[in-house]
Amino acid sequence: xxAGQMKRQWVDYIKSLFVEGFLDGQFLQLQQLQDExxxxxxxxVVSLFFEDSERLLKDLSFALEQKGVDxxxxxxxxxxLKGSSSSIGAQxxxxxxxxxxxxxxxQNTDACLRCLQxxxxxxxxVKNKLETLIRLEQQIVAAGGSIPTMELSF
Amino acid sequence: MGMATPKETQFHVLAVDDSLIDxxxxxxxxxxxxxxxxxxxxxxxxxxxxxxxxxxxxxxHQDVDVNLIITDYCMPGMTGYDLLRKIKESKSLKDIPVxxxxxxxxxxxxxxxxxxxxxxxxxxxxxLSDVHKLKPHLMKSRVKEEQDQQPINNxxxxxxxxxxxxxxxxxCIS
Numbered sequence: 001x002x003a004g005q006m007k008r009q010w011v012d013y014i015k016s017l018f019v020e021g022f023l024d025g026q027f028l029q030l031q032q033l034q035d036e037x038x039x040x041x042x043x044x045v046v047s048l049f050f051e052d053s054e055r056l057l058k059d060l061s062f063a064l065e066q067k068g069v070d071x072x073x074x075x076x077x078x079x080x081l082k083g084s085s086s087s088i089g090a091q092x093x094x095x096x097x098x099x100x101x102x103x104x105x106x107q108n109t110d111a112c113l114r115c116l117q118x119x120x121x122x123x124x125x126v127k128n129k130l131e132t133l134i135r136l137e138q139q140i141v142a143a144g145g146s147i148p149t150m151e152l153s154f
Numbered sequence: 155m156g157m158a159t160p161k162e163t164q165f166h167v168l169a170v171d172d173s174l175i176d177x178x179x180x181x182x183x184x185x186x187x188x189x190x191x192x193x194x195x196x197x198x199x200x201x202x203x204x205x206x207x208x209x210x211x212x213x214x215h216q217d218v219d220v221n222l223i224i225t226d227y228c229m230p231g232m233t234g235y236d237l238l239r240k241i242k243e244s245k246s247l248k249d250i251p252v253x254x255x256x257x258x259x260x261x262x263x264x265x266x267x268x269x270x271x272x273x274x275x276x277x278x279x280x281x282l283s284d285v286h287k288l289k290p291h292l293m294k295s296r297v298k299e300e301q302d303q304q305p306i307n308n309x310x311x312x313x314x315x316x317x318x319x320x321x322x323x324x325x326c327i328s
Contacts, residue, residue, distance in 0.1 A: 026279050033182045033282075041182060048175050079228070083257050084175045087279045 003145030010136045011148055017133070022126050027089030031149070046130050049088045053123055056081045060116050064109065074112060075104040081119070092122045165292045169193040170200045170225035170237065171255070176278065180224065180255075183285045192220075197232035200225065201240060204247055220250055221292050224276075227256035227263065235267060242271045249298065251291040255280055 001009075017023045034041040056077050063074045082097035100115035137147050167189045169180045177193045184191045194200050205218055223241065225234040234254050241247045254267045257278040264275045273291045276284045 029279070029281060030179075033179075033186055035186075038182065045175060045178055048178065052175060079257075080173065083173055083278065086257060087173070087175050087179055089279075 001143075003140055003143040006136065006140045006143060007145055007148055010133070010140060013133060013136060017129055021091050022129050024089045024091040026087065030088060031147075034147075043134055045088055046134065049084055049090070050127060052084050053081060053093075053127075057116075057120055057123065060119075064113055064116060069107075069109050069112075071104050071107045071112075075101060078104060078119075090123075090126045093119060093126055096122045164188065164190045165221040165296075166190045166192070166219055167288075168200060168203060168220045168223045170195075170197060170223065170229070170234065172196060172226065172229045176226065176255075180280060183280060183282060184224075186282070187285045187288075189288075197225065197229060197234065197237040197240075200237060201232075204241070206240065206244055206247065221295060222251050222253065222288060224253040224255060224288075226278075227254050227267070228258070235263075235270065238267060238270050238272055249295060251288075251295055253288065253291075 014023075017027075030042050030045055060074060060077050060081075063070060063077065078097050078100045082094055082101070085091075085093035085097060096115065096119040100112065100119060103111040103115055140147060167184050169177065169184065169191055171177045171180060171193070172195050174195075177195065181191050181193050192203065194203060200223065203218060204220060204223075223237075225237055227234040234256075238252050238254065241250060241252055248271075251273040252271065253274045253276060254272045255276045255278050256263065259277055267275055274284075274287060
């Protein structure tokens, strides 16, 4: 496959991620902030998001396993995860966090545990998608091409 | 601080956010718009950077030249709102424009910040279009600073000011 074909593949892939709601416009903002002087910006932010999320998901599991659940703490973790997912455009993770916070407010442990599962699932999905996307980008660059600048027209 | 030397034309923004991802983002957004950026992860670090040392009775005006402060609202310890108040209470810092960012759209919060003197309130995630709104506030401050730089009435001497996190304590000190 040449760079041109790979680029088309990349465009189709990223479009599908938007259509399926995995990513929102904020992800495009990140792409726009990347340039020749900061060619790794998106990868850096996404990697940070992975690290951050994995830590938060661990902390959430731990907090919800306690005999006396500290819902303030749980909510604080979810708030953080909601923030970071929103900042990178991981829409479905963000939405799952919003639902999660409602149950924190109600102090409903069972519902929170279900929400945590939901968030974990959405996180795993978007992580896979983003890793695939980044791999495609790296292949394009390796083949001497450059990543297309996207404009949301759909 | 060099009174007579001409300033750099680049504006210096102090960004405050406890989230590493958001700090990276705001830094990139600001640098893309040609700002010089210092990013810190807490309000207390911001105050240290600005020369306002908490719990100490004097305020030392350093050679730090910050043209705008942009801060997250929700931070552990001191919030962005507390930071805003401290800045507005400070004689040497009160003219620095402050912008608040928040992931939550709470009208009462927004109003409170604007009433306390914040120039703008940005909803997160912050966009390039938001950052473009900053230049007018910075231009306004720069014009004011240049007007203030009168040879006789030099306001940039090192000042001593009594500060206290709790307003009621000020009365006891004096």
